[in-house]
Amino acid sequence: MLAQVDTFVGPEIQWFALSPMLTLLGGALSLMIIGALTPLWPKGWYATFTAAIAIATGVLAMFQWDDISDGGPSTLVGGAVAFDTLAMFLTITISTALVLVALLTDDYLRGTPNDGPEIYALYMVAALGGVVMASANDFIVLFLGLEMLSLALYVLAASNRGSEQSSEAGIKYFVLGGFASAFFLYGIALVYGATGTTNISEMIAALQSSVDVFHPDTLALAGIGLLIVGLGFKVAAVPFHVWAPDVYQGAPTPVTAFMASAGKAAAFAAMLRVLVIALPFYRDDWRPIIWVLALLSLLVGSTLAIVQNNVKRMLAYSSISHAGFILVGVEAAAHRAGEADAGSGMPAVVMYLLLYSVLVIGSFAVVAVVQRESGGDASLDAFKGLARRRPTLALAMTVFLLAQAGVPFTSGFIAKFGVIQAAVDERSYAIAIIAMVVAVIAAFVYLKIMVTMWLGDPADGSQTVPVPFAAGLAIVVAVIFTLVVGIFPGWLIDASNTVTAYAR
Amino acid sequence: MIAAIEPTWYLVLASVLFGIGAFGLLVRRNPLIMFMCIELMLNAANLTFVALAVQLGDINGQTAVFFVLVVAAAEVVVGLGIIVSILRRTPGTTADDLAELKG
Numbered sequence: 001m002l003a004q005v006d007t008f009v010g011p012e013i014q015w016f017a018l019s020p021m022l023t024l025l026g027g028a029l030s031l032m033i034i035g036a037l038t039p040l041w042p043k044g045w046y047a048t049f050t051a052a053i054a055i056a057t058g059v060l061a062m063f064q065w066d067d068i069s070d071g072g073p074s075t076l077v078g079g080a081v082a083f084d085t086l087a088m089f090l091t092i093t094i095s096t097a098l099v100l101v102a103l104l105t106d107d108y109l110r111g112t113p114n115d116g117p118e119i120y121a122l123y124m125v126a127a128l129g130g131v132v133m134a135s136a137n138d139f140i141v142l143f144l145g146l147e148m149l150s151l152a153l154y155v156l157a158a159s160n161r162g163s164e165q166s167s168e169a170g171i172k173y174f175v176l177g178g179f180a181s182a183f184f185l186y187g188i189a190l191v192y193g194a195t196g197t198t199n200i201s202e203m204i205a206a207l208q209s210s211v212d213v214f215h216p217d218t219l220a221l222a223g224i225g226l227l228i229v230g231l232g233f234k235v236a237a238v239p240f241h242v243w244a245p246d247v248y249q250g251a252p253t254p255v256t257a258f259m260a261s262a263g264k265a266a267a268f269a270a271m272l273r274v275l276v277i278a279l280p281f282y283r284d285d286w287r288p289i290i291w292v293l294a295l296l297s298l299l300v301g302s303t304l305a306i307v308q309n310n311v312k313r314m315l316a317y318s319s320i321s322h323a324g325f326i327l328v329g330v331e332a333a334a335h336r337a338g339e340a341d342a343g344s345g346m347p348a349v350v351m352y353l354l355l356y357s358v359l360v361i362g363s364f365a366v367v368a369v370v371q372r373e374s375g376g377d378a379s380l381d382a383f384k385g386l387a388r389r390r391p392t393l394a395l396a397m398t399v400f401l402l403a404q405a406g407v408p409f410t411s412g413f414i415a416k417f418g419v420i421q422a423a424v425d426e427r428s429y430a431i432a433i434i435a436m437v438v439a440v441i442a443a444f445v446y447l448k449i450m451v452t453m454w455l456g457d458p459a460d461g462s463q464t465v466p467v468p469f470a471a472g473l474a475i476v477v478a479v480i481f482t483l484v485v486g487i488f489p490g491w492l493i494d495a496s497n498t499v500t501a502y503a504r
Numbered sequence: 505m506i507a508a509i510e511p512t513w514y515l516v517l518a519s520v521l522f523g524i525g526a527f528g529l530l531v532r533r534n535p536l537i538m539f540m541c542i543e544l545m546l547n548a549a550n551l552t553f554v555a556l557a558v559q560l561g562d563i564n565g566q567t568a569v570f571f572v573l574v575v576a577a578a579e580v581v582v583g584l585g586i587i588v589s590i591l592r593r594t595p596g597t598t599a600d601d602l603a604e605l606k607g
Binding site (some may be wrong): 140147151158161164166167168170171172174175178179186190192196197231386406 | 525528535538539542543552564571575576579583593599601605
């Protein structure tokens with residue numbers, strides 16, 4: 001009954017085009033092996049190695065970008081991997097996040113029993129999973145990338161063995177993440193049943209040819225529903241957000257920064273690939289669901305952030321509200337899904353992901369430094385009077401918070417303006433207005449942290465510990481990026497506009 | 505002679521298994537049982553893949569199952585590691601005891 005294959009012809013593999021992924025893979029494996037065979041490296045070496053691999057990945061992705069600009073988008077490895085600027089933009093986003101997080105982790109791990117190559121190797125595996133998700137042109141490849149990212153993040157979340165909170169974060173993330181993965185996989189299976197393929201290009205062709213004839217609609221719609229549940233968990237959209245605050249709070253702070261940046265970017269990349277690129281023929285069915293997810297994420301994320309008193313938790317809820325803004329962009333992209341003129345939704349989404357990644361890592365970097373002084377405490381009290389003790393650090397945090405609030409002349413304004421503009425372009429006025437109102441509500445929580453930093457009195461006996469060089473470097477780079485992009489956004493907007501020419 | 509079972513029934517069976525897994529995950533409080541429920545859900549998806557591959561006469565659905573098996577095995581390693589690290593600290597922990605993080 002099944003087709004018999006007599007001779008197997010392997011697909012052609014374009015090694016250079018795959019080099020960003022291979023660099024990350026090679027970095028992770030070699031660090032794991034060499035690290036296991038050698039005694040503990042001196043301070044900073046693991047982080048430097050990881051940052052070097054991440055920079056190499058980003059630079060190679062830029063080379064691929066030139067090739068794509070010249071030769072147009074294509075697919076690799078027998079159609080399993082997409083080779084387009086969307087993949088490369090997100091590869092660069094994830095490697096930027098990896099560089100900053102590696103710098104931030106260096107000092108955080110010093111002197112703890114977790115010091116060693118494992119955490120960095122796991123970062124690289126997670127980043128590789130994210131890159132695979134962003135470049136997948138086949139649902140099974142996308143699932144493998146998703147699991148690579150998720151499994152590494154489960155371990156990272158639980159990696160602080162001395163802390164009960166970290167273990168709790170790990171198990172919660174694992175159980176709910178596994179739940180989401182199962183939904184996602186079942187969705188893939190049902191969509192496979194409806195279209196007869198898991199390959200995105202073949203899927204588009206199959207749906208295109210079956211528009212007039214009967215096709216099992218129920219299977220496809222049920223599959224899309226399950227896919228949205230799985231993706232909703234991964235991007236932490238309300239009502240699938242319950243894990244996010246607990247995991248963000250319990251996980252070691254650099255890991256939280258990585259989850260909120262690279263993890264979110266990869267999950268939204270998967271959402272674009274699965275819904276906007278692969279299933280445009282059902283866009284009228286799934287667009288309302290995205291609309292509702294965006295609305296709930298915006299409202300719940302920004303209002304619940306205000307009532308928290310732990311800064312990591314506040315940033316977790318604020319990341320849920322940011323997910324809502326990105327979903328506004330996805331909703332805008334949905335209006336033009338599958339059309340030759342893809343509109344401004346997708347560029348706005350990838351732009352938001354890059355800018356938000358840098359912002360959120362910067363914010364968590366400041367939290368990590370404050371935690372060093374307070375002995376691990378990330379409550380609002382630990383930030384009291386930070387401006388008096390540490391004016392520069394407080395200033396950096398202020399820049400990040402203002403940017404997250406979307407104040408002009410910061411990168412956050414460009415990001416928020418982009419998604420709202422995209423929604424207005426597609427005449428989604430209702431969600432655009434809600435997003436603007438929520439931006440004001442969300443600003444309240446950032447103001448709350450700022451007021452505590454600048455106007456509060458430092459607690460008695462609070463001490464100042466010098467800011468570690470690597471973490472300081474990460475914060476300075478993030479501040480410069482935030483301000484430079486806020487003032488000169490043109491070059492990035494031009495780059496993000498090319499992602500609409502994706503491989504299909 | 506026994507008539508061949510319609511592939512549709514495999515899809516029904518798979519959806520029932522998936523439902524049992526999802527329901528079990530939500531109501532059971534033992535981390536190990538919750539973990540087994542996730543495996544049940546993954547295997548329901550596998551059964552769907554195989555049944556649909558037979559129905560469509562397409563080999564790709566069956567190869568997908570091998571990838572999923574590998575992923576499930578990797579998930580066992582990670583999941584059991586995390587569960588053991590928690591149970592070693594506090595034996596007999598249930599999901600309700602893990603409530604240090606809230607707000």
